Amino acid sequence: MRRAQIYFDRPGFRRPLKAVWKKYVSLGRIGGQAVVEHVSEAECEALNSFFGWDFRPGDSVPIPLRLFDQELRESAFAISMLQLHSMLEGTPLLTKSERMLGYGRRWRSLFAKLRETESGSFCRLGEEWLTLMEQGAGAGYRTLRECYNADPDNALMSLRIVMHALNQLFEEQEGVTNAQIRMPVLAARASGDAHALDLDRPAGRMLIAALRSKVSDIPFDEESSDGIPDRHDGSATLKLREFYRQFGILDDDLSSIVHWFIPESDKPIVPTVWTLRQVDAEERFPRCSRIYVVENPAVFSAVLDSIRQPVDHSDHAPPALICTSGPASSAAIRWIQRCLEASGPKCQLYYSGDFDVKGLLMGQSLYRMFPEQFAAWRFDVETYQAASLFRYPGPSFDENEMEKLNKMKVPWDERLCEIMRQTGRKAHQESFVEKLIEDYMLYVMSDSLI
Template sequence: MTDDPLLDAGAYFRKKTGLHRFLSGLIDKYRSLGRLGGRVALSDLSPEEAAALSGLLRADYRSGQEASIRADEFAIALAETRFAALDPVAVLGAFAGEALISKKEAKRRRARAWNDLVDRCRSEFPTANCVTWLEALAERRPGTATFERTFHADPGFADELRLVLRALANLPDRYLRLPLFSAGISGDPHAFDLQTSAGTHLLAALETLHRQRVDRGAAAPLPARSETSETEYQSLLLGRFFLVRDDIANFFSCSGLLAYRDDRSEPLPMWRHADADAAVLNVPLRELLRIDRLEPARPGPVFVVENSGIFAALLDGQGEVGPALMCLHGQFKLSGWMALEKLIEHGAELHYSGDFDPEGLLMAQRLIQRFPERIHLWRYTVTDYHASQPQVALTAQRLAKLEKVVHPQLLPLKEAVAKAKCAGYQEALLSFFLEDLGFSIK
């Protein structure tokens, strides 16, 4: 016994285990209806439940039977006990260990708590990126629901939200490795590792910001997740905000390009010597981060292929020196995008050729969308498709990817591939590539 009758009532009913299923049913009814009403249905009563209900409700309940009990019967029964002065709903709350509120009210309170947090963060983080993202959170736009759910489940989420906002407020304007960025924001170089919750939340925030940039026409879209690996998608997304993950394994290959640092008029020695020796460079992202300019060694376009076998064959056909060549090695990596950006920034024209399959068309589309004024398709027409002697049958799953090819420049090729249902590959066009470049055919 205590001096608080409500505490005593809660303790009393918690000891009555035979009533627990009934009382829990009453609580569920209250939360659903917002009032004490309806009926509680109980099946297969245990002997203990039958005895406890019979004693409380002054009715005959039998073990193994079912019971359907009106909610107001509890209030009537409570009036016959030493707890008669207490509100039945308050007693149920004491039993549950918390004040009862309806699901509707609980939802309203959760929404208000979330909105209050977002409003406080708006005043704390007034920078453009933060305001844009917080508006998306407040309006519960697509891709933001996970934040509100996490907030309600994790009391420490508010601090993590502020950590992500500090990151958004201080995004770099030059490429920076993610661990260095993390250390600058939080003191912990692993704070935004992508397997951590903060890293996951940062990615989601960046995805929301990037989606809005695309909607405004201020950025080209990223590839769909189905078109690339999740790791590569994450790297590309981070790269749009000048954040870099893996800077060694992420590379492209090239010949006939020169790189410059700062305002120096002379190319960097490694690049100069490689060009003089007609050598191939495999350039990791790490090296790209150290240069400011990338240009063809000689006047003319840069010829870009995605197939390393074709790249090697073109190199075999050239003499001591030739036009600038690049190989992106399949699906585009951040290193490839960054190299293309640096070339275009300094006036280079790019001629691109890929395979005649749904994946190849989607890659070409991404390039055209990203650099619409500077990308020229090379040997990538319906005529070239037929010349590639397409024979590899495409599955229905791969053919379905053609629906995503929407750029007018690629529609005739899309229709040809869809009609033939076969893929064509660059290897069959090698003699044409060599002829276009003025190389010998061996």
């Protein structure tokens, strides 16, 4: 915050910022553009440096408010336009209608009411955060303001829940975390509602924003779907889980599961099902030569059905087969991580998914997490065309899916998304399962396993 204050508190920014504030006040939202007429040399240098523009002294410079807010969030300062105003001016940036309605006075009364009902019994971290929120500069301000505009009573209740949660988490004097606690238990103690701190609730979004501001200069991203990670994205869920654990907050580690199978001689062909808790608790993780990943349970079972004889892998590490049952869960991601750690750098990750938007997104997610080990398994143009054009054409992509495909390109086959757009149809794993079985069985029965 201090760096941003020094950077923007320069003569070259004074008139541009004044124009931006004025535009926001009159428009009532972050939109439109502020125009700075006949910019000076200092103003030109400041704006060109920040935006990467090439205006000259004397030009009239339009500043789109959405672009300014976006650049601020993506810059090293990582703050919003409204936070910048509060930091520089010491007051929230209010629209014209908010000023006419006495918004500032009513906003301050929200915090006065909270302090009065709670008798000021807040931990040091909570009190510091609450003060910043009142000034319009705290992490989570946008969430609280939107909640307040919609329902002041709910805003007060949400703010109270966060303060109770912070009191639970931090000692009054030392600022250290208390004993570990499950998130629903923390929520119940803070409010009586075990779901009060879920990320689809204002209190949940404000809590994580407050916690993130404690450990990082990068605030919680309230712009991106209110900062809520996709529940289908196992990697994002794992990152969130590790973040919460810094503060002693534990999550649900039983609902997330993974199905896996490693062939063993004289053992039945039966998969194992582990919860995330079991994946984390296992002391000796199996070593594998390859990890084959399929998206669909029916495909997973069909591959297992194809194993007709005992397999002896006593001289080498066997291949693993896992099923994510749709987008990879936290348990599946963690299982892959631990297996790769145990198996060493030669172990490869072979992923096969449905030829649809979700399958592509999951493949991209695994590629980003394991770029050195990732290999596409029958997940290319040739396999797609054989299934969608000549054998079992799947459902058509809807308009929304086509729009997403237009923006996508996968690193393992640059032609794939374009061909899928042109064809306009999905292809499910079940339509080419015999090829997956063929590949898997060829490797399982091979004498050349590493």
